[in-house]
Amino acid sequence: MDFNSEKEQLITQLIRETIANNLTWAVKPPPYSLKQATENYVPLYIEGEYRNTRIGIYEIRQKYFTDIDEYHWTENLGICIVQDPEIVVWQVEEYSPALKELFNMARHQASGIRGILGM
Structure with missing residues (x-):
């Protein structure tokens, strides 16, 4: 199995578990390595635990x-595996329709909007 296949398989499984309400997502501060010694900015980091593994999805x-002195900001999505205390041991930052779907589902769940609406 190649790297892309494993990544897509993981994302697909996380989507299934989120739909089945077997996976709970929560907004958390990004791990140290995603925010230190870099000019990149992570405005939203969402984390869940799946099979005793911390999985993070984030906007970067x-x-x-x-x-040389002109730039503009680009946005991308990322997924990572985090080990305690805050070590990112695996990460991918690239466009993927499946990752965008998972991110949107996790963001919706973590927002608590269903509770606000009394659902």
């Missing part, structure tokens, strides 16, 4: 330089 903003 990065500077895209068009010249």
Whole structure:
């Protein structure tokens, strides 16, 4: 099994578990390595535990330089596996329709909007 296949399989399984309400997502501070010694910015980090493993999904903003002193911000999504205390041992940051779907589902669940609406 290759790397991309494993990544997509993990994302698909996390989507299934989220739909079945077997996986709970919560907003947390990003792990140390995602926010230190980098110009990248993580505005939203959501974490859940699946099979005794901490899984994080996040939005990341990065500077895209068009010249030596000119840049604009780009956005991407990432998924990572975190080990205690705050060590990211695996991560992928790339566009994936499945990862976007998972991120949106996790963000919706973590927002608590169903509770606000009394559902």
